[in-house]
Amino acid sequence: MIGRRINLSERIKITVIEEIDKERADGKESGWEETDRKETVTKENHRKETVLLHDVGKTLLYTLREGGIKLPSLCGSIGKCGRCQVKFRGQTPLPSQADRALIAPDKLREGYRLACMARPRKNCTVETAFAQEAEIHVVVGSSERNLWKRDRCGNPCEKKDAAGMDIAVAVDIGTTTIAMQLIQMESGHVLDTYTCMNPQRSYGEDVVSRIRAGAGGEGERLQHLVREALATGLGRMLERNGQNRNDREETAEDGNPGKPKLMVISANTVMGHLFMGYPVESLGRSPFLPVNTKTVSLNFLGIPTVLIPGISAFVGGDIVSGLYACGLYPAMAATGMPMEKAWLFLDLGTNAEMVIGKGNRIACTAAAAGPAFEGRGKQGKAGSKQIEAIAFLLEKGIADREGLLKEPYFETGIEVELDDKKEKIQIFQQDIRDIQMAKAAVRAGIYFLMKKLGIKDDEIERVYVAGGFGFYLKKKAAVEIGLIPAGLGEKMETVGNTSLAGAKMIGMKSLLGVCFELEALTQDAEAFQLADEPLFEEKYIEYINF
Structure with a gap:
């Protein structure tokens, strides 16, 4: 028939x-x-x-x-x-x-x-089903430091009154979320904050899915979605501060901000390419070459806008911005002297970017972590709570070092009470497997970074953990599951959304001078792919167990 x-x-x-x-x-x-x-x-x-x-x-x-x-x-x-x-x-x-x-x-x-x-x-x-578009809560600050309150040398900035100040917009385009802040350019004072889910998530939750969608003819649509989200966010912030986006250029006599003088956008390489409308096919196949990693200047929404430069296909402007926020590179540029102490910078989310530095050398790489670190609930917090719960199960012997839940929990999962029984989280066998695979990739990345620069654990003075996941991550739990080497646990410092913080700091500075520094960083950094390391698979398997 x-x-x-x-x-x-x-x-x-x-x-x-x-x-x-x-x-x-x-x-x-x-x-x-x-x-x-x-x-x-x-x-x-x-x-x-x-x-x-x-x-x-x-x-x-x-x-x-x-x-x-x-x-x-x-x-x-x-x-x-x-x-x-x-x-x-x-x-x-x-x-x-x-x-x-x-x-x-x-x-x-x-x-x-x-x-x-x-x-x-x-x-x-x-x-x-109805899925309401709304602002959400994501980490935009830091638990241990307010990075915007410090100048390039780490000295506190004096907070000033809003009236009469030029304003700028700082933007972090993340794979999962978008965060924006309206700031005073002179003082760095935050006038307003807007956060939302990245609307491109409807095309996939990770960069690989976005690349596939962009290469499949959806690039223009993906660009429209992210630009529309930024326009909405800016409009809402200005409206809440008594201003329309298309209104007056200067600050009004009542102190309400005028039209922003500058917008600084920080994004990983894939998100940056989609924002600019660049083709993304080359990011999805070897040798993974970006169309452009340099600073981009454009006019967006009638505002002079700069897209922070990146380093490679997998280490983008969000990481460059984060290093700037933590003072890891500008300190070298400002003094002309390399920093003698070694440091490690980790931004752990859907993509796990890792950077290590000592003296005048910086090396960087990235690993695919998937959704494991962000969990199923509120961004960042759910993933860190899962790690805390798994660490507890390991400590009590309910899960073994191979990551297997003991009976009867292997099939049904187990509910774990955290924070003196104030919070409960359900852990299933698959949750543990997801965390194992993500943490093994990160540990392997740390190993090869240290090998690249010839650095040992005891030489690293500080470990900066950025992003929403790192904001909530407890040192003890990170060491217990083997995410961080035992010798580095006490050196961990959570620094929050450094991508946004860096964009904010750049918005406060002389744009030309800052871009010169950032271009130097992107050219000097030694980027490599973990998959190209001959021992990567061996090390990955070694770090799978807790």
């Missing part, structure tokens, strides 16, 4: 029903918004009905995105994460292999399918 031939130019109608909050429903009028989109809001039950024209042959997820309906797809739309589930009403496509693997049988019978796998051929109706 010959099946129905699919006409790829054929268009069908897909009706999408979304749950929306009361505020969005109230005041929303029905009617056509775009050529291919019709929107109707039913206010009684706070559900929005959208009719989209769908090109037969394309995935449902593609059409939903084109229609402005955001669904998460952390795996990069390859049917691995199961986050893009929708419910078909009435006629439902046959389940794919991915559907059967990720969706429970009863849910399959109810009509649930993965939007990234479904390719509707006839008019249909689907339901999506």
Whole structure:
């Protein structure tokens, strides 16, 4: 029997029903918004009905995105994460292999399918869950130091009144989150902060997924998403401070800030490429060559903007910014004398970047940590709490050094009480495996960094741990699981979001002079890939066990 031939130019109608909050429903009028989109809001039950024209042959997820309906797809739309589930009403496509693997049988019978796998051929109706866009809490400061309060030599900056001050915008574009701050250029005083999830996460949670999406024709869309997020964040900060983004150039007599004089953006190499609209294909294949790692100056949102330079495909401007914030490189440039003490800088998140320095040498590398360090909950905190819980299980003998939970917890997992029983966290065998793989990659990276510069544990004076994960990480737990060598545990210093802190400090300085220093850093740094090290696999396996 010959099946129905699919006409790829054929268009069908897909009706999408979304749950929306009361505020969005109230005041929303029905009617056509775009050529291919019709929107109707039913206010009684706070559900929005959208009719989209769908090109037969394309995935449902593609059409939903084109229609402005955001669904998460952390795996990069390859049917691995199961986050893009929708419910078909009435006629439902046959389940794919991915559907059967990720969706429970009863849910399959109810009509649930993965939007990234479904390719509707006839008019249909689907339901999506409501995912509200909102500001979130992420770490933007530091537990042990306020980096913005210090000048390049480490001396405290005097805090001054807001009135009459020029303002700048500091931006950290992370793979998972975006953080922005409105600052006084002279004093560094923070006027406002905005944080949100990076909207590109709907195309995948890691840089590999973003590269795949960008190389697959979604580069322009990814650029639009991140630029739109920055425009929204800036608009909200200025509005909260009595200013419209397109308003007056100068500070008003009432002290409200005028239009920003400068925007400084810090980002890893992939996020920077997507922001600029550069092709990302070369970042996803050997020899992993960036289109550009130098300082970029542009006009964005009518504001003179600079994108901080990076070092390599895997060590970007966010790390350069972090080193600047911690005073690790500017101290050398300012005095003309190299620092004699060795130091180690770790930024542990979805990507684990590592830098080591001594004298006039700096070496850097990176490892793929995946979501292990960020956990399933609030950014950073969940991952560090998982490590704390695993350290407790190791200490009590409930998990062995190979990472296996003892019975009966191997199958069911175990709930661990932390902080004097004030907090509970559920640990499953897979959580332990994820942490093991991530920490093994980091430990191997530290090993090869020290080998590269001929440094031993006792020569390292300080270990800077940056990012939301590091902010909450306890020294004892980090050493217990083997994330940090035992001899370096007491030398750990959590420094928070140094990417944002560096962007803020650069916004306070003479841009030309700072960029000269940063360009020198990127040229002098010795970047290498762990996969190119002949002993990497051996060391990785060595560090798998706790």
